[in-house]
Amino acid sequence: MDTLTWTGSLGSILVPAITITAAVFVAAVIVQLIMGVFAADVKLQANPDGTLQGRGGLLGRLETYTGWLFMLLVGLIAAFIVLAWFMPYGEAGILGEISRRFLPTWIALIVTFIVSITFKRKLGLYGKLFDSTIGMIGFALVMFWVFTSIFVGMFDMIGTHDPLQQISGLKNKLPGVAVPEGQDEGFYPHYLLGGDNLARDIFTRMVHGSVIVMIIAPLATIFAFMVGITLGLPAGYYGGKLDTVLSFLANLILAFPVILLFYLLVTPEIVATGLPNFLAAFLFVFPLVFFGVLINSRYKTQGSKNTLYLAVVLIPLAVLYLSVISEANSPLNIWPNALDLITIPGGILVVFVSVVFVNSPTVFRIVRGLALDIKTRDYVAAAQTRGEGPWYIMLWEILPNARGPLIVDFCLRIGYTTILLGTLGFFGLGLPPESPDWGSTINEGRKLLLIYVHPALPPAIALLSLVLGLNLLADGLREESLKD
Amino acid sequence: MGLFILRRLGVMILTALCLTFIVFWLTNLYPNLEKLAKTQGNFRMSDEQVETYLGNRGYTQALPVKYGQWLGVLPGYVIEGTDGETRARCAAGRAPTEDTATFCGILQGEWGQSTVFKDEVGSIVSTRLGLTGKLMFWVMMVMVPGALIIGVLAGMREGSRTDRSLSTVSIVSTATPEYVSGVILIAVFATPLFGMQYFKGTATSAMDDANFNNFFLPVITIALYGMGYIARMTRASMTEVMTAQYIRTARLKGVSFPNIVMKHALRNALIAPFTVIMLQFPWLLNGVVIVETLFNYKGFGWTLVQAASNNDIELLLGVSVVSVFVVLVTQLISDIGYVFLNPRIRIS
Numbered sequence: 117m118d119t120l121t122w123t124g125s126l127g128s129i130l131v132p133a134i135t136i137t138a139a140v141f142v143a144a145v146i147v148q149l150i151m152g153v154f155a156a157d158v159k160l161q162a163n164p165d166g167t168l169q170g171r172g173g174l175l176g177r178l179e180t181y182t183g184w185l186f187m188l189l190v191g192l193i194a195a196f197i198v199l200a201w202f203m204p205y206g207e208a209g210i211l212g213e214i215s216r217r218f219l220p221t222w223i224a225l226i227v228t229f230i231v232s233i234t235f236k237r238k239l240g241l242y243g244k245l246f247d248s249t250i251g252m253i254g255f256a257l258v259m260f261w262v263f264t265s266i267f268v269g270m271f272d273m274i275g276t277h278d279p280l281q282q283i284s285g286l287k288n289k290l291p292g293v294a295v296p297e298g299q300d301e302g303f304y305p306h307y308l309l310g311g312d313n314l315a316r317d318i319f320t321r322m323v324h325g326s327v328i329v330m331i332i333a334p335l336a337t338i339f340a341f342m343v344g345i346t347l348g349l350p351a352g353y354y355g356g357k358l359d360t361v362l363s364f365l366a367n368l369i370l371a372f373p374v375i376l377l378f379y380l381l382v383t384p385e386i387v388a389t390g391l392p393n394f395l396a397a398f399l400f401v402f403p404l405v406f407f408g409v410l411i412n413s414r415y416k417t418q419g420s421k422n423t424l425y426l427a428v429v430l431i432p433l434a435v436l437y438l439s440v441i442s443e444a445n446s447p448l449n450i451w452p453n454a455l456d457l458i459t460i461p462g463g464i465l466v467v468f469v470s471v472v473f474v475n476s477p478t479v480f481r482i483v484r485g486l487a488l489d490i491k492t493r494d495y496v497a498a499a500q501t502r503g504e505g506p507w508y509i510m511l512w513e514i515l516p517n518a519r520g521p522l523i524v525d526f527c528l529r530i531g532y533t534t535i536l537l538g539t540l541g542f543f544g545l546g547l548p549p550e551s552p553d554w555g556s557t558i559n560e561g562r563k564l565l566l567i568y569v570h571p572a573l574p575p576a577i578a579l580l581s582l583v584l585g586l587n588l589l590a591d592g593l594r595e596e597s598l599k600d
Numbered sequence: 601m602g603l604f605i606l607r608r609l610g611v612m613i614l615t616a617l618c619l620t621f622i623v624f625w626l627t628n629l630y631p632n633l634e635k636l637a638k639t640q641g642n643f644r645m646s647d648e649q650v651e652t653y654l655g656n657r658g659y660t661q662a663l664p665v666k667y668g669q670w671l672g673v674l675p676g677y678v679i680e681g682t683d684g685e686t687r688a689r690c691a692a693g694r695a696p697t698e699d700t701a702t703f704c705g706i707l708q709g710e711w712g713q714s715t716v717f718k719d720e721v722g723s724i725v726s727t728r729l730g731l732t733g734k735l736m737f738w739v740m741m742v743m744v745p746g747a748l749i750i751g752v753l754a755g756m757r758e759g760s761r762t763d764r765s766l767s768t769v770s771i772v773s774t775a776t777p778e779y780v781s782g783v784i785l786i787a788v789f790a791t792p793l794f795g796m797q798y799f800k801g802t803a804t805s806a807m808d809d810a811n812f813n814n815f816f817l818p819v820i821t822i823a824l825y826g827m828g829y830i831a832r833m834t835r836a837s838m839t840e841v842m843t844a845q846y847i848r849t850a851r852l853k854g855v856s857f858p859n860i861v862m863k864h865a866l867r868n869a870l871i872a873p874f875t876v877i878m879l880q881f882p883w884l885l886n887g888v889v890i891v892e893t894l895f896n897y898k899g900f901g902w903t904l905v906q907a908a909s910n911n912d913i914e915l916l917l918g919v920s921v922v923s924v925f926v927v928l929v930t931q932l933i934s935d936i937g938y939v940f941l942n943p944r945i946r947i948s
Contacts, residue, residue, distance in 0.1 A: 145765060152762040179761060250768070368618055373882060373923045375889045379908035380623065385631035535777040542779045542890065543905065558779055562894060566801045569787040576780045584775040591771060
């Protein structure tokens with residue numbers, strides 16, 4: 117097999133077209149920005165036929181043209197991606213082959229968008245997201261990685277090789293390199309993005325890295341929210357001494373330089389003392405408390421229903437909780453190993469705990485602020501007059517009304533957690549060194565960065581696109597939720 | 601005002617004590633001490649030997665006692681060891697003499713000895729801080745004006761194309777952590793790959809002789825990440841000010857738009873970003889650690905990584921004291937500065 121070029125036969129037409137369009141688009145945006153600073157305000161005029169008149173003149177025309185240029189650019193890139201699916205192997209070059217490997221993701225993405233846009237008026241805030249361009253771009257980026265991680269993690273579809281397989285002779289080889297002759301039938305014949313320092317396929321490692329990020333980041337954020345909400349609501353609602361103590365503790369953790377905390381928590385010596393397990397036992401109890409109080413505060417007057425609901429929710433959660441925190445080879449071994457459903461591999465629990473620990477004080481502060489604001493509303497006063505208990509008011513009156521800012525912050529915080537995970541990987545903390553997560557692979561790649569650039573760039577760009585997507589999504593959600 | 605500052609100072613000292621105690625406790629956990637004994641003594645020590653080694657050097661005292669000695673509020677230990685030697689904390693682990701001080705903790709300026717660099721912790725921290733100070737100075741010079749300009753331009757006319765483009769730029773910059781932007785910047789500007797090899801990929805030479813060539817990439821890497829956040833805060837504050845009553849009055853009076861922005865809006869819009877810039881310091885510290893590791897610039901962040909990964913207890917404690925101190929002082933300055941800058945609070 118020959119070495120693949122970047123764009124193959126499609127490149128000769130599409131690449132110059134995309135480059136020229138992109139250059140013109142960037143130039144137009146810059147000119148427009150400069151003109152926009154000096155331009156007068158737009159005065160919206162209603163025409164007799166009911167239409168609105170926007171900005172006219174040179175700037176107005178330029179704005180329209182940039183819009184078209186942007187559509188053209190998107191169209192050209194889409195054409196490249198779609199054409200590559202139908203070409204014979206190797207014709208479309210590295211980028212084309214990557215696009216073809218991602219085919220399941222593309223299909224899932226297209227189906228999601230078609231369904232969502234068709235029914236967007238019936239889907240509430242989620243549907244409104246499809247009214248904002250920024251929100252749609254963000255959603256697309258996020259869902260791209262969500263679908264990729266699902267297809268990689270559950271069906272093993274997108275990756276071309278095994279993420280740990282080494283093929284001798286491919287160490288640090290450039291993208292598009294062909295694997296040596298003499299492999300089995302059906303063996304993928306190229307390293308699409310080249311080989312890393314241990315001759316493993318970079319493309320496969322990148323897509324497998326998404327699975328780790330997609331499992332840890334959202335879960336850790338959910339746990340941080342559980343902790344933050346369970347502590348923040350009473351702090352804001354009751355105020356007083358409780359608030360002072362909890363806020364002081366939150367500020368204490370926030371004043372800690374994050375990296376120092378990671379180094380202190382994640383070293384093997386500390387792990388040996390079982391400190392992370394005890395911290396996990398403390399932090400993971402919050403979801404139990406949260407759901408217990410949530411159900412009890414609502415149904416406590418209806419005895420049998422209350423018991424039933426509590427049992428249905430709390431017993432599975434408790435079993436999960438015990439099997440997560442109790443590990444056979446750690447100081448905290450309180451649950452019989454035969455019943456241990458989940459064994460979290462080595463470093464992951466430590467990483468998970470430290471990320472939750474770092475994130476919860478910020479969530480606490482946000483929830484506390486929201487509770488302080490909302491507790492003065494009339495409907496809270498009405499509930500108090502009805503004689504509802506404080507936890508009912510907090511969880512069933514205040515919390516649902518604070519959901520807007522919390523959803524937006526949830527998106528941002530997943531992105532931030534992804535960055536934290538990357539930071540841990542970057543310093544080689546927690547996760548095992550052969551783990552394909554993005555932080556660790558960036559760390560591997562940066563050691564030889566000045567000689568071989570290609571191992572570090574794909575995970576860096578992947579991480580960037582996911583975090584960017586989450587930020588754009590949060591921005592779109594905020595904008596759309598503020599509209600009503 | 602005086603009472604306010606006093607109360608803040610009190611909380612700050614309490615926080616500092618709690619934080620240093622936590623760091624002290626974590627670094628003095630037994631497995632860490634065992635590792636220290638084995639690296640300092642020899643690797644084939646039995647458990648009993650480790651025990652006596654640590655006991656002779658005062659490591660097995662109760663934690664609050666050790667903390668008090670380290671802080672300098674309790675007298676340093678003088679222990680007659682099982683091997684017949686007498687060791688005193690204040691005589692650097694040798695037998696005490698006539699002029700050995702009774703107290704020797706960080707309050708007396710005794711920061712201890714680094715086991716990795718074989719030097720006084722105090723002098724290491726001060727030289728490294730100087731290097732990082734140089735880096736931070738240039739970061740601030742790039743980041744603050746850049747962020748303020750972007751924020752003000754975007755917030756001037758809410759919802760305009762300028763606003764949308766600049767907001768997107770700041771979102772992109774907040775979504776790019778230092779280890780991503782650093783890697784991309786090095787790949788583009790420090791390797792021949794894209795034909796734009798303008799800068800150096802390491803900043804080791806910038807420690808003695810910083811110039812544009814070797815210092816630009818680390819500075820811009822840290823600045824980019826912080827810039828977006830400050831710009832968004834400035835934009836939010838600017839849009840809020842631009843909808844205020846007095847701006848409408850100025851408009852109705854016929855003041856020109858540039859005049860409104862420069863003379864009426866800007867001063868009030870810059871109060872909130874001031875606190876944000878101050879509160880960015882802890883995050884910048886994070887960025888400094890990453891960038892100094894990535895660019896091999898041997899400053900404070902690099903020292904933190906070295907101390908933490910080599911189990912250098914005294915140095916790690918020194919580094920954490922300094923970083924906790926920096927964070928708390930910037931918080932204090934931001935609180936006080938907010939009160940000073942905001943006439944509504946200052947006058948009442």
